Amino acid sequence: MSDVNIGPAVGAEVSSEGPGTPIEVLRVEGLEVAFSRYGKGWSRDRLKVISNLNLTVRSGEIVAVAGSSGSGKSLLAHAVLGILPRNAHTSGRINFMGKALTPARLKKLRGTRIAFVPQSVEYLDPLMRVGRQISPDRQAVLAAFERYRLDPSVAELYPHQLSGGMARRVLVASAVVGDPQLIVADEPTPGMSKELADKAMKHFRDLADAGVAVLLITHDIDLALGYADRVAVFYAGTTVETAPADDFDARERLRHPWSQALWQAIPANGFQPTPGHQPYAGRLPQGCLYAPRCPRKGHDCGHHAPPTVTIRGGEVSCCYAS
């Protein structure tokens, strides 16, 4: 634990192999999440909200997860951390450092090698002092605080006493206390000024450059594109495309019609919304989930889920991807 405060040495295990040779830290394959619901009387049914979700994050990279609200971004984060509610059922495979992330393993890794950065100070208990809350290990907390130029006295404050800038640094600091190899951040910037949001992103970039694998969930693709290495695009609980961030420079370089639609919605690219809406979990269409809104829809699309193929260094799930 003593190496925590030596700046770039975070994720020592990873960086000892050199940030130049990335290893696959997180692999999510065919993930499904369903919720059981109580209906009338004692009847129960299952509501599938995530299906066929695939994603990898390597050491030293930021993978941004983009998608409209309700597309399953938070659920992915919660599934990785094993903090889904009790009525959730998961299937598929989640690997961490090449081995299945079993509940027993998760128990040991959560809060140390796998860290979560929440959205806001609302995720801190208002009645507990910040320092003690983050970790009972005072030395580690102070070391993490020092990294983010937080005064030791901040540890004695209550959450509501933190300023916006302090809150952002405290939350990131909470993640590095345990020397993580994987950081999952769920929308860490909403409500922040552009300047503050950029600073927050910079923290994640620095962590990635030091060898940490960062899964960055965001609704602000525009902001994320400046810092992420790759972008995974979600739609109705599934990944439709995973592309290098640079591909968002031009519409034609994107592979999936929904990614292109998202691209068009970025202010600099015309701010054009796409008609229609994401289907509700209870009423998913047969075959491709995007079919009802897809301008390129062909005969096959409505019958079976499109296969995932690799095109120009990106993965896409679409029968007619180009």
Next chain:
Amino acid sequence: MGSKLKVIKQSGAYLVRGVTLLIAISILSFVLMSLSPIDPMRAYVQANPGASAENIAKMEEFWGLNDPMPTRFVKWGSALLRGDFGTSKLYRRPVLEIIGTRFAATLALMLTAWTMSGVLGFSIGCAMGLTQGSFIDRVLKRLCLIMCSIPTFWIGLVFLMLFSVWLGWFPFGMAVPAGVAAGDVTIWQRLHHLVLPAATLSFLSFANVALHTREKLTEVMSSEYVLFARARGKSRFQILRQHGFRNILMPAVTMQFSSFSELFGGSVLAENIFGYPGLGAAASAAGLQSDIPLLLGITLFSALFVFAGNAIANGLYVVIDPRVREGVA
């Protein structure tokens, strides 16, 4: 720092409010009782069946009953300020003395009931909150809801019939066994006489406390800070200890303190059902027997008691919640 000054200032304001409240209540209850059809002479007449009309008139003169109301109020009020609450016509002893002895008995009763309902309600509430949605939770919740809708007097009567009359486990009536000199009463005998009224009284609020605790704990356990605590690797037990109790124990305690008024109201009922000689029984006797000085004294005293409970509740909020402490929330 400034927060200390604030606490002093708040306490001062509270004190002023308390005094104002007491003055208002004394005026209000005095006026109400003067206007009520209660005949203040009834107690005297009943106690002295042979009193002649002339005697009665004399007594009326002596007690100042013929003076106009404001004069009587000023007389009563100034005596009050000197610590003289008057003499009970029913018991023929100073009102303050009666309140003193009676209150000791009532306090024992209320304290027992209060602790019982608090501990029981809190534990059951925690059990429900932690197993929320399970079979146990649903059964307990149903029971609590039923309990909430049962009137206290009915519970009291059921207890009386079941445990005293049928099973004969507990005596009915009195704080101590009849025919035993006050000095010879053992603590066990006292407790024995306390159990049923206390149980009845605690039934008044324990289901409420349980449901409230359940609600709070469910809220805490599904909060974002508990989610984040789990993400930091905290176990269920650690979360309950560090976040659960911290967030629900004190609200439960403060709720208990602010329930003094229900407690006092309930004690009037419970004491009458079980013939327990506390302040509540004295209050209803005073009302029925037109013992105005005693009734006024008890009214004032109970107002003070309820006010004290609320003041403690408010004080606790300030102590536990850093946001309230700094005037943020």
